[in-house]
Amino acid sequence: MARMSPADRREAIVAATLSVLERRGIAAVTVRDVAAELGVSSGLIHHYYASMDELVAVAFERVARADLAETVAAVAAGSSPLERLRLFFDTYARSDGDEGMQVWLDAWAEAARRPALQRSSRRLNEEWQALLASVIAEGSAAGTMTVADSPGAAAWRVLSLLDGLSLQVVAHGDVLTAEQADLWSRQAAERELGLTPGTLSR
Amino acid sequence: MARMSPADRREAIVAATLSVLERRGIAAVTVRDVAAELGVSSGLIHHYYASMDELVAVAFERVARADLAETVAAVAAGSSPLERLRLFFDTYARSDGDEGMQVWLDAWAEAARRPALQRSSRRLNEEWQALLASVIAEGSAAGTMTVADSPGAAAWRVLSLLDGLSLQVVAHGDVLTAEQADLWSRQAAERELGLTPGTLSR
DNA sequence: GGAGTTGTTGGACGGTTGCGCAATAGGGTC
DNA sequence: GACCCTATTGCGCAACCGTCCAACAACTCC
Numbered sequence: 001m002a003r004m005s006p007a008d009r010r011e012a013i014v015a016a017t018l019s020v021l022e023r024r025g026i027a028a029v030t031v032r033d034v035a036a037e038l039g040v041s042s043g044l045i046h047h048y049y050a051s052m053d054e055l056v057a058v059a060f061e062r063v064a065r066a067d068l069a070e071t072v073a074a075v076a077a078g079s080s081p082l083e084r085l086r087l088f089f090d091t092y093a094r095s096d097g098d099e100g101m102q103v104w105l106d107a108w109a110e111a112a113r114r115p116a117l118q119r120s121s122r123r124l125n126e127e128w129q130a131l132l133a134s135v136i137a138e139g140s141a142a143g144t145m146t147v148a149d150s151p152g153a154a155a156w157r158v159l160s161l162l163d164g165l166s167l168q169v170v171a172h173g174d175v176l177t178a179e180q181a182d183l184w185s186r187q188a189a190e191r192e193l194g195l196t197p198g199t200l201s202r
Numbered sequence: 203m204a205r206m207s208p209a210d211r212r213e214a215i216v217a218a219t220l221s222v223l224e225r226r227g228i229a230a231v232t233v234r235d236v237a238a239e240l241g242v243s244s245g246l247i248h249h250y251y252a253s254m255d256e257l258v259a260v261a262f263e264r265v266a267r268a269d270l271a272e273t274v275a276a277v278a279a280g281s282s283p284l285e286r287l288r289l290f291f292d293t294y295a296r297s298d299g300d301e302g303m304q305v306w307l308d309a310w311a312e313a314a315r316r317p318a319l320q321r322s323s324r325r326l327n328e329e330w331q332a333l334l335a336s337v338i339a340e341g342s343a344a345g346t347m348t349v350a351d352s353p354g355a356a357a358w359r360v361l362s363l364l365d366g367l368s369l370q371v372v373a374h375g376d377v378l379t380a381e382q383a384d385l386w387s388r389q390a391a392e393r394e395l396g397l398t399p400g401t402l403s404r
Numbered sequence: 405g406g407a408g409t410t411g412t413t414g415g416a417c418g419g420t421t422g423c424g425c426a427a428t429a430g431g432g433t434c
Numbered sequence: 435g436a437c438c439c440t441a442t443t444g445c446g447c448a449a450c451c452g453t454c455c456a457a458c459a460a461c462t463c464c
Contacts, residue, residue, distance in 0.1 A: 003430055003441055025314065027229050031422060041443045046423060102314055108373040109311035112304055113227060122374040148389070156378065157386055160366030161359065167369075168362065171310040172324040176358065184359055187350075191393060205411055205460055233452065243413045245454085254452060 010048050012038060017059035022099040026106035029056060053116070060107060061120045067100060068127055075131065081139030085193075086200055088132060089186055092162060101170040104163075129155045136193065146194035158189045212250050214240060219261040224301050228308035228319070231258055259318035262309055266326045269302055274333060283341030287395075288402055290334060291388055294364065303372040306365075331357045338395065348396035360391045 004012065016037040020029045031052060035042040049055040074091040078084030104121075111118035133155035139145030147154050165181035186200040206214065218239040223231050233254060237244040251257040276293040280286030306323075313320035335357035341347030349356050367383035388403040 006441080009441080025311075027311075028315070030420085032420090041445095042422090043424080043444070044442055047441070052422060102311075105307075105311040108369055109227070109229075109304075109307040111373040112307075118374065122377055125370065125374060126377060153382075153386065156367070156370070157363065157390060160370065161363045161390075162366070163369065164362030164364070164366030165358070167310055167365065168327065168358070171313040172320065172327060175324055175328060180355075184355065188359060188363075188390075188394075192390075208411080211411080232450085234450085243415095244452095245414070246412055248453065249411075 006048070009044075013045060013048055013055070014059055014062055017055055018063045021056070021059050021063065021103060025102055026056060026060065026110060029059075053114070057114075057116045057120060060103065060117065061124070063100075063103060064107075064120070064124045068124060068131070071128075072131060075135065080144070081135055081142055082144050082195075082199065084135045085139065085145075085189070088135060089182065089189070089200060092182075101166050105167065105170060129159055132159055139193065144195075148192075154192055158185065158192060161185050161188050208250070211246075215247060215250055215257070216261050216264055219257055220265055223258070223261055223265075223308075224305065228258060228262065228305070228312050231261075253318075255316045255318045258312075258316065259322045262305065262319060263322045263326065265302075265305060266309075266322070270326060270329055270333070273330075277333065277337065282346070283337055283344055284346050284397075284401065286337045287341065287347075287391070290337060291384065291391075291402060294384075300372050303368050307369065307372060331361055334361055341395065346397075350394075356394055360387065360394060363387050363390050 013034065017029060017034050020033045020037055024033070029052075031042050031045050034055070035045055045055070049058075071088065071091045074087050075084045078087045107117060107121040111121050129152070133151045136145060136147060136154050137151035140147050140151055162181070162185045165176060165185055166178075168176045169178050169181050183201055187197065189195070190197055190200050215236065219231060219236050222235045222239055226235070231254070233244050233247050236257070237247055247257065251260070273290065273293045276289050277286045280289045309319060309323040313323050331354070335354045338347060338349060338356050339353040342349050342353055364383070364387040367378060367387055368380075370378045371380050371383050385403055389399065391397070392399055392402050
């Protein structure tokens with residue numbers, strides 16, 4: 001394979017790992033799969049990353065942060081708290097394509113046994129919650145949303161419902177549909193934030 | 203090893219599998235580990251269970267069904283739908299001891315890769331939802347609860363919020379406390395079912 | 405006691421895994 | 435052009451996996 005600068009090669013390896021990780025899940029990513037994805041020998045992977053665990057941890061952080069950044073950018077384009085909240089649901093990226101959410105399921109399950117992964121997963125989850133909380137806090141300050149206790153608490157409830165419903169979609173197939181999970185969490189958010197029904201759910 | 207009756211041996215194998223499963227996680231359960239746990243040859247495991255996927259599914263089914271049965275029994279002791287709903291939250295057993303919920307996290311993550319486990323996990327999840335839905339349906343019929351769409355849908359939302367919040371407690375430690383998860387899901391249920399605040403959350 | 409049934413053993417088989425290492429080849433520098 | 439550095443190769447290694455199977459041993463029944 002063409003010789004690359006170390007920085008570019010490191011980046012390419014992480015990108016390839018991401019692709020495998022999204023397709024097969026954290027547990028199933030192997031050195032050989034990553035190498036094959038790049039059309040490169042397996043030895044090269046170890047030349048850049050000392051262990052598989054290290055590579056997987058870096059890749060998870062990367063993919064999760066990319067999804068978050070996408071939603072952050074989308075939300076930022078909204079001109080009001082209400083519109084930003086709507087955009088949040090529109091671009092909630094964990095469940096789209098199923099693979100994204102599967103990665104989160106793997107991370108949550110493995111977190112208790114892998115400290116580095118737990119830190120990544122926890123930090124990113126808190127950032128998702130903080131993003132939602134900031135939108136809710138703005139809406140509350142502007143008077144367009146009402147909150148029972150605190151924006152942070154409301155954010156945890158909305159996000160956790162979204163996670164819990166999406167989980168069923170990804171883990172169990174058609175027991176729930178993605179559309180139902182989306183609709184129900186929008187309606188729950190309306191109820192949670194004192195919005196008139198239909199504000200978020202069309 | 204001492205010869206056992208088939209029924210006893212099957213039981214012993216499941217028990218050993220559970221022990222390994224809780225210690226290392228579903229993904230790391232291995233035929234040889236289970237055999238070593240029993241002090242038995244690895245071939246014996248396959249004499250009773252055709253595949254590893256089947257054994258893991260049976261073991262998961264066993265521990266999860268025990269938790270469900272406990273909650274079913276507790277709920278049945280309630281004399282009104284409202285009291286039964288309160289008892290449901292009191293004995294929701296997935297998260298207690300953390301280990302119970304950790305097994306669920308493993309199951310959800312592994313479901314996509316193990317067909318038998320997926321069937322078990324899905325079936326048991328649906329039974330949890332059906333239990334909750336039946337309590338809500340009774341309350342709705344009795345006029346003590348109101349439901350926006352259907353008891354089944356309301357049950358999925360309440361259960362998924364409970365799962366989503368408990369998930370954070372188990373996967374990420376003290377980002378949320380078990381007490382908060384419990385309180386918030388009780389309050390959400392009150393709102394969901396048109397109950398006066400404090401009915402479930404004291 | 406003998407015969408048949410079956411619980412149990414222990415290892416073989418083909419596959420996979422992460423990782424290490426000598427050899428090669430490509431590119432920058434003088 | 436010669437030289438050195440290192441990115442890259444390709445394979446080998448040891449360990450592990452699930453599964454299978456022939457042989458052994460313990461028990462039941464006649």
